Amino acid sequence: MSSDxxxxxxxxxxxxxxxxxxxxxxxxAFEKLYQLTSGKLYALILKMTPDRELAADALQESYxxxxxxxxxxxxxxxxxxxxxxxxxxxxxxxIDRIRQTGRRRESPLEDSLLDHALDESDxxxxxxxxxxxxxxxxxxxxxxxxxxxxxxxxNAELAEKLNTxxxxxxxxxxxxxxxxxxxxxx
Amino acid sequence: xxxKLNPAQRYKNPAIRSHLASQYVLATLSNRVKRRFExxxxxxxxxxxxxxxxxxxLHAMNDxxxxxxxxxxxxxxxTQNLGLSELEVKxxxxxxxxxxxxxxxxxxxALLAIITLSFALWPIDPQVxxxxxxxVLQSDNNVQEPELVIAAYKGAKPGExxxxxxxxxxxxxxxTSNLTLWxxxxxxxxxxxxxxxxxxxxxxxxxxxxxxxxKNSAELLLIEGDSPDGPIRFRGPxxxxxxxxxx
Numbered sequence: 298m299s300s301d302x303x304x305x306x307x308x309x310x311x312x313x314x315x316x317x318x319x320x321x322x323x324x325x326a327f328e329k330l331y332q333l334t335s336g337k338l339y340a341l342i343l344k345m346t347p348d349r350e351l352a353a354d355a356l357q358e359s360y361x362x363x364x365x366x367x368x369x370x371x372x373x374x375x376x377x378x379x380x381x382x383x384x385x386x387x388x389x390x391x392i393d394r395i396r397q398t399g400r401r402r403e404s405p406l407e408d409s410l411l412d413h414a415l416d417e418s419d420x421x422x423x424x425x426x427x428x429x430x431x432x433x434x435x436x437x438x439x440x441x442x443x444x445x446x447x448x449x450x451x452n453a454e455l456a457e458k459l460n461t462x463x464x465x466x467x468x469x470x471x472x473x474x475x476x477x478x479x480x481x482x483x
Numbered sequence: 484x485x486x487k488l489n490p491a492q493r494y495k496n497p498a499i500r501s502h503l504a505s506q507y508v509l510a511t512l513s514n515r516v517k518r519r520f521e522x523x524x525x526x527x528x529x530x531x532x533x534x535x536x537x538x539x540x541l542h543a544m545n546d547x548x549x550x551x552x553x554x555x556x557x558x559x560x561x562t563q564n565l566g567l568s569e570l571e572v573k574x575x576x577x578x579x580x581x582x583x584x585x586x587x588x589x590x591x592x593a594l595l596a597i598i599t600l601s602f603a604l605w606p607i608d609p610q611v612x613x614x615x616x617x618x619v620l621q622s623d624n625n626v627q628e629p630e631l632v633i634a635a636y637k638g639a640k641p642g643e644x645x646x647x648x649x650x651x652x653x654x655x656x657x658x659t660s661n662l663t664l665w666x667x668x669x670x671x672x673x674x675x676x677x678x679x680x681x682x683x684x685x686x687x688x689x690x691x692x693x694x695x696x697x698k699n700s701a702e703l704l705l706i707e708g709d710s711p712d713g714p715i716r717f718r719g720p721x722x723x724x725x726x727x728x729x730x
Contacts, residue, residue, distance in 0.1 A: 336550030340550055361672065381538040382535075382538065384545050447545070
């Protein structure tokens with residue numbers, strides 16, 4: 298079933314429950330988890346690289362780690378962490394592969410990204426909060442954070458892309474994250 | 484001018500911890516710092532909580548992604564590489580699965596049984612170290628009970644940790660004369676041999692390096708012969724029984 302047809306909390310609860318069973322090496326749960334999440338994780342990787350073969354390999358490696366490292370996932374840390382944990386593991390895996398091969402997507406800059414991410418009609422609460430807070434910070438830090446997170450740029454890559462000194466870029470990101478943290482805590 | 488912090492102090496500073504956690508989630512740490520940070524994460528649950536909080540703040544940016552179907556080869560290679568190729572379970576009752584599928588209640592029941600077994604086999608004595616890691620091994624023969632248990636005990640000093648292998652008396656035990664014990668790394672999947680299993684039937688001391696291999700293993704295997712590619716006779720996930728800081 299597509300995640301669009303499920304509410305975010307139901308969908309994330311499903312992911313949480315399946316990952317809990319995968320921790321016990323329950324194979325049918327692993328298969329269901331794959332069916333439920335692989336489309337999204339594959340799309341996440343394809344945001345960072347145009348190379349579909351590389352993306353498929355990174356996806357396969359990510360699920361291998363999910364199977365083998367599921368015990369490391371800590372359900373005690375909070376609700377909905379299962380999906381965030383899987384995204385993080387997949388991003389790290391894909392970024393390592395992309396940086397090794399240099400098969401980086403030529404990403405659009407801010408406008409289309411913001412159109413996509415800052416959708417006012419969004420019905421997922423956490424997305425709405427994040428969008429509101431992203432809009433509240435200055436454009437440069439916002440652009441740097443979003444390009445880094447969604448497209449997986451390193452600081453050096455992004456500094457070059459934005460034609461900005463590395464120190465300035467790091468400072469934008471540091472300041473932007475601090476403002477974002479404060480905004481989300483409010 | 485503030486005094487320069489040594490590495491241990493640096494990682495205790497809340498501002499630095501939060502900064503590193505945020506950079507880890509953004510994936511902007513250098514490889515060297517990332518490796519060090521990941522090592523630290525394994526032993527610092529509060530740092531893990533920082534990472535979780537940053538993941539929670541940012542990951543909604545990825546929720547808008549339009550799904551894309553991955554190539555079919557991903558799943559087929561995945562099941563092959565993980566040894567799950569027999570997984571065709573869609574039309575099969577889960578309770579009919581063998582032990583190795585480790586479904587939820589089976590695992591819980593088994594764990595309880597094994598802990599009970601552990602206490603029975605190794606009576607509680609203040610002089611005896613508690614079991615730190617336990618692997619419940621099963622063959623592919625569809626038997627209803629685990630065939631053997633491997634327990635790992637942490638010694639008081641490095642080099643004093645040891646393994647103990649115990650067959651389940653209720654099932655027919657197999658000959659171990661040609662079996663080798665292997666750890667499978669939970670990080671890389673790499674198999675490392677701990678030598679012939681016959682030496683572990685009484686007490687098998689572990690070097691500090693071997694202890695780390697057991698500690699970081701996702702599962703233990705008993706393989707026929709001394710090659711990692713040999714037939715797997717028994718396998719089972721390696722469970723941590725003690726809290727992280729005691730293991």
